[in-house]
Amino acid sequence: MTNLYDKLSIDHLAQFYYHINNNIAKGILSKAMFNEIILIKKSVIKKGFRIADIDRFLKHPVN
Numbered sequence: 001m002t003n004l005y006d007k008l009s010i011d012h013l014a015q016f017y018y019h020i021n022n023n024i025a026k027g028i029l030s031k032a033m034f035n036e037i038i039l040i041k042k043s044v045i046k047k048g049f050r051i052a053d054i055d056r057f058l059k060h061p062v063n
Contacts, residue, residue, distance in 0.1 A: 003042075003043065005039050005040050005042075005043035006043045006046060008043070010044065010047055010049060010054075010057050011057050011059065013043055013044055013047075013054070013057075014054045014055070014058050014059075015059070016036075016040055017040045017041075017044075017051075018054075020036055020040070021037065024037075
């Protein structure tokens with residue numbers, strides 16, 4: 001089953017992953033957003049990457 005994240009590039013997935021995790025840690029987004037993190041992780045794996053490698057795709061993360 002595909003989801004919206006499957007259609008995004010690995011660069012975009014890295015940005016979403018970073019910002020969602022960062023905002024959850026800050027309390028800006030609810031812990032329910034962890035479901036989005038799970039979908040992103042699945043999409044990253046489908047593209048042949050490991051989630052541990054995603055940092056190399058981050059471009060100028062904004063804090």
